[in-house]
Structures are given as C-alpha cells and as structure tokens.
Amino acid sequence: MQQAISVIKAEHRSLAAVLHGLMTVVDDLQNHGGRVDFRVLHAMLDYIDRYPDRFHHPKEDHYLFRLLRLRAPDAAGLLDSLEAEHRKNIDLMGDLRRALQRFEEAPGDMARLATLQALIRQYAEFHWSHMRIEEEQVFPLATSRLLPEDWQEINAAFCHNEDPLFGLDAKREYDALLRRIVAIAPAPIGTGAAWR
Ligand SMILES: [Fe+2]
Numbered sequence: 001m002q003q004a005i006s007v008i009k010a011e012h013r014s015l016a017a018v019l020h021g022l023m024t025v026v027d028d029l030q031n032h033g034g035r036v037d038f039r040v041l042h043a044m045l046d047y048i049d050r051y052p053d054r055f056h057h058p059k060e061d062h063y064l065f066r067l068l069r070l071r072a073p074d075a076a077g078l079l080d081s082l083e084a085e086h087r088k089n090i091d092l093m094g095d096l097r098r099a100l101q102r103f104e105e106a107p108g109d110m111a112r113l114a115t116l117q118a119l120i121r122q123y124a125e126f127h128w129s130h131m132r133i134e135e136e137q138v139f140p141l142a143t144s145r146l147l148p149e150d151w152q153e154i155n156a157a158f159c160h161n162e163d164p165l166f167g168l169d170a171k172r173e174y175d176a177l178l179r180r181i182v183a184i185a186p187a188p189i190g191t192g193a194a195w196r
C-alpha cells in the first residue's frame, strides 16, 4: 500500500474515533445528565475542524484528487461530489460551533442539547459515508491508475509533517490536540474526570 494511503486511512480512523467520542459524551449527557466539561467538547470540535477540515481535505483535493483527475477523467463526477462534500463540511462545522455556543450559554436547556446532539449525529454520519466512499472507490482507482511520479508527489505531501503549503508541523500540533482530548475526556473515551 502506498504510504499516503496508509496516512489518509490513519487520519480517517482518528477522525472517526473523535466523532464517535463526541457522540458518546453528548448521548450520555442527554440520557444521564451531569455537569458538562465544555473544554472536552471544544477540544473535540477543534480537532475535527482544524485537522481534517484544514489539512486532510485540502490535501486530498490538492494532491490526490488533482492527479487522479488527470489519470482517470472518468472519475470526474465522483471527485466533484467528494470535493463538494469537503466544502459542505465547513458549513456543517459552522452549524455545530453555533449549536455548541448556544448550549454553553444555557447548559440546562435540554432543547439546545437535543439540537447539538442531532447536528453531531448528522455530521458524523455525513463524514462516515464520505470516508467510506474514499476508501472503497477512490483508493482502489488511485492504486490502479496513478503513475509512480504521481505517488512520489502525493506521498511527499501526506508523509511529511512539515508542509510549507499547509503550515509547518501541522501533524505534530494535531497529535498533541488528540492527546489532550484523551487526557480530559471522560471514560470510555479518555482518562479525564467523570461528568456525573
Ligand atoms: Fe475527503
């Protein structure tokens, strides 16, 4: 397997884990109540927002999808729809941030919690489906159609922490954010204090 594909799959798994964690803590809050540690919810949204939305998806567009469009013109429709989802993702994140803000202003308001919960579920399902299409359709196509020189460029973009196009040390910064989530989130997500 090409290094870039391993990196993208690992990033998908980290994103899926944080999305799952976010759903679990909010479902638990809805079902059992408790005092909310907003640092955890903000850290999870920061992770989803900053790393995948600002680095993972733009890199897919800029390297993997751009070169695949050259080698597989028949995949244009599929890649158009995935790139449109990358853009839609930014709007969904804005909705999520606003819903979290409204809930933080009135943490006892169950209707606001229900809105946040519904948006998180919608966001997670949207993302899981997006990642599944990439893994089941785009990666096999890329593996069969891209040329060695394409992979050289794509692997360099995804495998180096220091990417001048997307900021230095981005990966290190977001690995640190993921470790922080594990440190402050309650069990079974992390090792932080329980909320009830
Ligand atoms: Fe993507």
Ligand SMILES: [Fe+2]
Pocket: 008, 012, 056, 057, 060, 131, 134
């Ligand atoms: Fe992806």
